[in-house]
Every structure is written in structure tokens, then in C-alpha cells.
Amino acid sequence: MPQESNNMEFLTPVAEYFKVLSEISRLQIVICLKSGTKNVSEIGAATGLGQANLSKHLKLLTQAGILARKPQGVSVYYEVSDPLTFELCELVCDRIYQRMQEQAKQFKKMNSFSTN
Amino acid sequence: MPQESNNMEFLTPVAEYFKVLSEISRLQIVICLKSGTKNVSEIGAATGLGQANLSKHLKLLTQAGILARKPQGVSVYYEVSDPLTFELCELVCDRIYQRMQEQAKQFKKMNSFSTN
DNA sequence: TAGTCAATTAACTGTATAGCTATATAATGT
């Protein structure tokens, strides 16, 4: 058993929040809900995720407060209830793009085969 | 073997970035570097993390572009190279705090023992 | 060059979890 970790338990919910956003499948779900509310079948069709697996991810996202669950008759609709999610993703995407550009520039500079 | 996932490979770096921030130990490291550059021993003392474990986390954080590694003589100094990290953590913390307050309010409203 | 201290890496174990199949629950129609 690991023992580590001290008086830092206030970090737990923060880490958990990031963890929910750290899976491609869940990011896919969030993205496919950007255009609006969808039920589980629609999300499944849009993402290609298996039914049971999808259900688990939806539960996690809902528990994290990222999605809202709205049963409606026989089906269940989900929507992104936390705009912060998009904001976070955008910030990270921008940063990644920025880094890739820097790397490209660096590569060009280092490239001995370049004709410049 | 799972097969899932489609044309969504552009999400991989985003998920990876969030994953790096999804561990308490790594958040601890980031926080303890908020006050400035520290070497590995100092970070170890501040966080209580084991030496080898710490080293692995530092490597991950550096590879993610969150920390910068500065060897200096016999020891190696690290610093947060990406201010976005703090920004993300603050956003998430604020949101969590907000939710906890809402829950508390909700609890008070539901509480039959309340004297109000 | 041998010795020492700092940091990294290798190898291992235990735990968490993504995705799977099969089953159960829930809402609606016959």
C-alpha cells in the first residue's frame, strides 16, 4: 500500500475533476453535446461508444457536475450543464496549438536541409 | 482489446494534458512551485513524496510542458513554465467551491430540523 | 581515480478503470 500524501486532501476534488476530463471518450461525449441536448442513443451514434461503456461515462460526467441528466419518457437526455468545461478545453487546446507551432518553428530553425 | 474511438485522435493531447493534472501528487508539486523555483530535494521535502516517485512525476510534468527543468551543478531545479496551469486550477477550484456552497444552501433548505 | 551526494531509471506490486458481455431495470405500447 502506498502511503504518501499529507494535509492536501483539499486537492482531491480538483484532481477528480481533471480526471473526468482526461479520457478521450468523455471528451468526445462533451463535444458531441456542444450542439445541444441529446439522448443516450444519439450520443452513442455520434461517438461510436458501446452502450454499457457510454452509460458509465455519462454517469461519471453527471456525478462530476459536468452533464445534467433529464429523463424524458423512455429515454434519457443529457446536456452540458457546466460551461466551464468548454472553457477549460479551449484553453488547453489553444495552449497545445501554440506549442505545436513553437515546435514547428524550432524544427525549421534546426533543420540543416532547409534552403533558407 | 478495446476498439472504440474514431476520427477523434486530435483529442489525445487534450486528454493527456488533463490527465497530468489529475493526480494529487502532481498538483501538490505544482502548488509547491508556485512560490518559485525549487530543486528536487526541496520539492521532496515540501511534498513528502518519495524520491523515485517524485522523479517520475517531475518527468511527466516536464514532458507535458507544465514544468521546466534546469540542471544546475549537482542538483536539478524545476519551475512552472506554463501559467495556464494555475489558471486552470483556479477555475476548477472556484467552480468546486461554488458547487459546495450550492449544496450547503440546498441542504439547509431541505433540512427539516432547521429552526427557520 | 575513488568517493559522495543528487537525481534518474529499472523492475515490481497493487489498485483503478476502460471496454466488453450479459443481465436487470424502467417506461411505454399491445
Next chain:
DNA sequence: ACATTATATAGCTATACAGTTAATTGACTA
């Protein structure tokens, strides 16, 4: 009540990885 369709859950396997101990590398010094 029974069948049907939509979600959710249980149970399983394989993989990823945090934390551990032990060995290794690297920089400096006597």
C-alpha cells in the same frame, strides 16, 4: 400481464500507472 425498446448495472479481463525498493547515472570533490 406481456412484449418491446431505452438505459443502467453487474461481473469480467486487460491495461495503465502510482508508489515502492534497488540499481544506475551524473556532477562534483578529496
